[in-house]
Amino acid sequence: MNLVFLGLPGAGKGTQAKILANKYDIPHISTGDIFRNAIKNETPLGVKAKEYIDSGELVPDEVTNGIVKERLQDKDCNKGFILDGYPRTLDQVEALDSNLDDFNKKIDLVIYTKVSESELIKRLTGRRICEDCGATYHVDFKPPKEESICDECGGKLIQRDDDKEETVKKRINVNKNKTEKLIKYYDEKNILIEIDAEKDIDEVTNDIVDVIEEKI
Ligand code: AP5
Ligand code: ZN
Numbered sequence: 001m002n003l004v005f006l007g008l009p010g011a012g013k014g015t016q017a018k019i020l021a022n023k024y025d026i027p028h029i030s031t032g033d034i035f036r037n038a039i040k041n042e043t044p045l046g047v048k049a050k051e052y053i054d055s056g057e058l059v060p061d062e063v064t065n066g067i068v069k070e071r072l073q074d075k076d077c078n079k080g081f082i083l084d085g086y087p088r089t090l091d092q093v094e095a096l097d098s099n100l101d102d103f104n105k106k107i108d109l110v111i112y113t114k115v116s117e118s119e120l121i122k123r124l125t126g127r128r129i130c131e132d133c134g135a136t137y138h139v140d141f142k143p144p145k146e147e148s149i150c151d152e153c154g155g156k157l158i159q160r161d162d163d164k165e166e167t168v169k170k171r172i173n174v175n176k177n178k179t180e181k182l183i184k185y186y187d188e189k190n191i192l193i194e195i196d197a198e199k200d201i202d203e204v205t206n207d208i209v210d211v212i213e214e215k216i
Contacts, residue, residue, distance in 0.1 A: 113197035
């Protein structure tokens with residue numbers, strides 16, 4: 001099963017992709033996570049990506065396409081995969097289609113998580129992540145058991161630099177038109193599923209699982 005999660009920043013793509021990747025035992029490929037790891041480890045990719053991410057802009061397509069192409073060739077992707085936050089532009093869609101053709105694979109479903117803009121801002125400004133394992137929390141909607149401590153690994157919870165309100169608004173604007181175009185593209189291919197992702201995390205998961213079990 002090959003899935004794509006599409007949605008504006010804060011729509012819950014990462015939260016849901018992680019849950020489903022565990023449930024179906026397939027890799028969760030988040031371009032945002034790949035870039036953040038590269039930045040943390042100060043690799044050449046991290047150095048290149050940092051200024052774009054910090055300012056809320058997209059990393060150039062040729063860089064992003066290259067890393068996803070490489071990742072999709074890993075053996076664990078043969079059992080399926082979940083792409084989270086990729087593709088995001090029509091150029092990325094084209095690159096993905098062409099790579100999947102070469103690998104004899106295809107996308108089965110594109111899950112579009114729809115959330116209103118005011119809710120996106122609340123979710124992103126209240127998000128905290130574990131600086132060690134990357135687990136995601138929210139100060140109101142998904143608080144850790146102990147304040148500022150990761151339930152999973154005991155690491156410290158921090159705010160992402162790009163989750164400050166100004167950068168959040170910029171990210172939403174940078175992605176809005178592009179996301180619209182991708183929705184249209186995948187809808188025309190009849191593989192788009194729109195999910196009301198404004199509900200609670202568990203309810204959204206159940207709705208996505210229902211669709212997957214029905215369609216795949
Ligand atoms: P990335 O990390 O992918 O950021 P994003 O797309 O902006 O998405 P987010 O991770 O912010 O949100 P999400 O939808 O995963 O929400 P989450 O589940 O965390 O990318 C970061 C940057 O990398 C980009 O700005 C860009 O520069 C670069 N980049 C990445 N991919 C790229 C690409 N393809 N091309 C070019 N550049 C790229 O949830 C958010 C919060 O809400 C959390 O606190 C969570 O606990 C909470 N929450 C989740 N679901 C619910 C719910 N149902 N109810 C209540 N709270 C909820
Ligand atoms: Zn942790």
